Amino acid sequence: MSPGKMVAQGAHAAHFAADSCRQLWTETYRSWVAEGFKKVVLKVDSLEELESLFEQAKEIHLPRSKITDLGLTEVAPNTVTAIAIGPWESDTIDKITGRLPLL
Numbered sequence: 001m002s003p004g005k006m007v008a009q010g011a012h013a014a015h016f017a018a019d020s021c022r023q024l025w026t027e028t029y030r031s032w033v034a035e036g037f038k039k040v041v042l043k044v045d046s047l048e049e050l051e052s053l054f055e056q057a058k059e060i061h062l063p064r065s066k067i068t069d070l071g072l073t074e075v076a077p078n079t080v081t082a083i084a085i086g087p088w089e090s091d092t093i094d095k096i097t098g099r100l101p102l103l
Helices: 003-024 026-034 047-059 090-097
Strands: 064-069 079-085
Touching: 003 026, 003 064, 003 079, 047 064, 047 079, 047 090, 079 090
Parallel strands: none
Antiparallel strands: 064 079
């Protein structure tokens, strides 16, 4: 994906995960907003790794989202392009993503 497409896909994922948090964990969401909307963008090596991270977040009931692209521009239809985990406490998210490099 081009840099612009990556940014857009990450923004979609962040939006949906944050909205999930807002609906289900209102106080966590409010704290995240008050502390400046922290976001960290990380790199994975494969779709399998991306899916594994998403499933790990799901197993411990963290706010999360997975973006599946419509395929109108750069990728094939139904391509998973991004996930978001959180907002949540960094220590918890780091147990899933802490070994990943920054993008």
